Amino acid sequence: MITRILALAGAVTLAASPTPTTPLGPPAGVDASAIDTVVREYRDATGLPGAAVTVTRGSTVVHAAGYGHTPAGDPITAHTPMAVASVSKSFTALAVMQLVEAGRVALDGPVQAYLPEFTMADPRAGQITVRQLLNQTSGMSDTTYRSFSRRPVPRSLQEAVATMRTARLAADPGTRWEYHNPNFQVAARLVEVVSGRSFDDYLRQQVFGPLGMTDSRTANVASDLPPSARGHLMILGMAVAVPEPPAFGNGSGGVLSSAYDMAAWLIAHGNQGRGRNGTAIISPAGLTTLHTPSTVSGSYALGWSIATSASGAPVIEHSGDLFTSTAYQALLPASGYGVAVMANTGLAHGDASALIARIIALLEGTPVPSTGTPLLVIDGVLLALASVTALLAGWGVLRARRWAAGRRAWLWTVARLLPLLLPLLLFSSIHHVVSVLYRGRDVAWIQVTYLYPTFMVLLGTAMVGCIAVLVARLTGLARVGREVRAPKHPTGTARGRTTTNHMA
Structure with a gap:
């Protein structure tokens, strides 16, 4: 999303x-x-x-x-x-x-x-x-x-x-x-x-x-x-x-x-x-x-x-x-x-x-x-999307353990986690993308934040949110893994010894 x-x-x-x-x-x-x-x-x-x-x-x-x-x-x-x-x-x-x-x-x-x-x-x-x-x-x-x-x-x-x-x-x-x-x-x-x-x-x-x-x-x-x-x-x-x-x-x-x-x-x-x-x-x-x-x-x-x-x-x-x-x-x-x-x-x-x-x-x-389409509208839309992104990320963190509990196939799990790295990849390489859009002109990363400040706020929010969801899901998977590997003890056991209650 x-x-x-x-x-x-x-x-x-x-x-x-x-x-x-x-x-x-x-x-x-x-x-x-x-x-x-x-x-x-x-x-x-x-x-x-x-x-x-x-x-x-x-x-x-x-x-x-x-x-x-x-x-x-x-x-x-x-x-x-x-x-x-x-x-x-x-x-x-x-x-x-x-x-x-x-x-x-x-x-x-x-x-x-x-x-x-x-x-x-x-x-x-x-x-x-x-x-x-x-x-x-x-x-x-x-x-x-x-x-x-x-x-x-x-x-x-x-x-x-x-x-x-x-x-x-x-x-x-x-x-x-x-x-x-x-x-x-x-x-x-x-x-x-x-x-x-x-x-x-x-x-x-x-x-x-x-x-x-x-x-x-x-x-x-x-x-x-x-x-x-x-x-x-x-x-x-x-x-x-x-x-x-x-x-x-x-x-x-x-x-x-x-x-x-x-x-x-x-x-x-x-x-x-x-x-x-x-x-x-x-x-x-x-x-x-x-x-x-x-x-x-x-x-x-x-x-x-x-x-x-x-x-x-x-x-x-x-x-x-x-x-x-x-x-x-x-x-x-x-x-x-x-x-x-x-x-x-x-x-x-x-x-x-x-x-x-x-x-x-x-x-x-x-x-x-005329003055054309006001950037005020574009800024408002992008910042609204950043707010929605933050809310979705928070929801994803809260549901991370439930998500982890439902994972079985490791290949499918990895496939679901990898897209969460995309905002980080885009955030770190956005100047190369903008350079292509500007027909090869040299653009430094910091300059992109001046060109598209509200878009970078959205992208930064998405990056932080996705990393938070990724960490929460990995933590959830680790907990589920520990629970699966933990030994199961029968009722009435302690430290692996069975105790018997003798009746007089």
């Missing part, structure tokens, strides 16, 4: 339902108040604890603001640094392109020419070009190098690159696209070695500083995140503050920024590489290169992706996902708008992408997507 409940829970967890849309007329002058309304309605509908939002058009900031609070309870403002996660890849790609335009790096030159320390247990690694790192066609893969579950966690870009020495490629360089964070960790380390500065210093001096992004910096590992950049899980509709699980992210996901600073970043990309103050950080040709997808993927460029909006307009974008926060940036070349969102809930909830979709719909006058 408990295993059937787990099967039902799996179906509930993975269930998805169509999301209807709400018609919205053409925008009649989108301003800050209209954007505020969209964000407020979304937060009211989902319980999103905090977000930072910025909208630009050309070289103008339409809106930059913070909403809600950090896990520590502090209000989020336009200057609150938050994690942008994999949006960081766009910053790394631009840093490399600056070195290309300075003549210090050849985009199609081999990585090892600039970063000799980058070696792998595969001779094809010498063929990987700088461009292939940035468009993720290097042949590196989560299937051959477990970047999330690697232990110990590197503390620097140099250490991160060093851990790749024993890895192999999954494909010839330039032949297959695969999203793989270490591509950008190698690229960031290349920036360090070529420039002679730490990656954080380089961005401060060459990108953040010229654009006036004074709130921005980088972090190496999850424990480096400041309180403002930490996030939540949503359980039963309630925000639960939790630390980000251990991982290394600089270069691929380590940038911290604010709504105010992201406005400056978007303006530079929508203003021919020039910031609000007119300072150029890259040429128009360099921007075009960054935004041009590879022929291998057809949609992934250099730290950016190419897509279309609901109206069919082109969008240049990139998402960012941590386990406790998400981010999204989008450029709409046809209208000149740029949008960025940082939300302090994890990738299981997708709040940044959902919120930015609603803002883009507002800007384009297209139907506003």
Whole structure:
């Protein structure tokens, strides 16, 4: 019965339902108040604890603001640094392109020419070009190098690159696209070695500083995140503050920024590489290169992706996902708008992408997507199943001796006991199952608890309950066995001697 409940829970967890849309007329002058309304309605509908939002058009900031609070309870403002996660890849790609335009790096030159320390247990690694790192066609893969579950966690870009020495490629360089964070960790380390500065210093001096992004910096590992950049899980509709699980992210996901600073970043990309103050950080040709997808993927460029909006307009974008926060940036070349969102809930909830979709719909006058099936319902179902599982396990423990007394054939008894080990097996190997569902992406066990917290509560309850039933049944079998083997004494015997009552 408990295993059937787990099967039902799996179906509930993975269930998805169509999301209807709400018609919205053409925008009649989108301003800050209209954007505020969209964000407020979304937060009211989902319980999103905090977000930072910025909208630009050309070289103008339409809106930059913070909403809600950090896990520590502090209000989020336009200057609150938050994690942008994999949006960081766009910053790394631009840093490399600056070195290309300075003549210090050849985009199609081999990585090892600039970063000799980058070696792998595969001779094809010498063929990987700088461009292939940035468009993720290097042949590196989560299937051959477990970047999330690697232990110990590197503390620097140099250490991160060093851990790749024993890895192999999954494909010839330039032949297959695969999203793989270490591509950008190698690229960031290349920036360090070529420039002679730490990656954080380089961005401060060459990108953040010229654009006036004074709130921005980088972090190496999850424990480096400041309180403002930490996030939540949503359980039963309630925000639960939790630390980000251990991982290394600089270069691929380590940038911290604010709504105010992201406005400056978007303006530079929508203003021919020039910031609000007119300072150029890259040429128009360099921007075009960054935004041009590879022929291998057809949609992934250099730290950016190419897509279309609901109206069919082109969008240049990139998402960012941590386990406790998400981010999204989008450029709409046809209208000149740029949008960025940082939300302090994890990738299981997708709040940044959902919120930015609603803002883009507002800007384009297209139907506003609904919030879809609320996770509150799924959480409620899974926790209810966990309660039922606990009750069934308790009943199984109480009936264990009666169950044992009815067992006769040992083979049948073993067959009935073995399924009780299945929850333990699944609980200990769940990250491998999730990795398969995520098409081979590396997933650490602890990260699964962030992705599916209530399912893991159910699975943990099932594991403990089944072990308790198993122990109780084995104990019952042992008692029954002792009773069967115990010698049976006739009435009126003591210590094996028969006593006779003589009558006078």
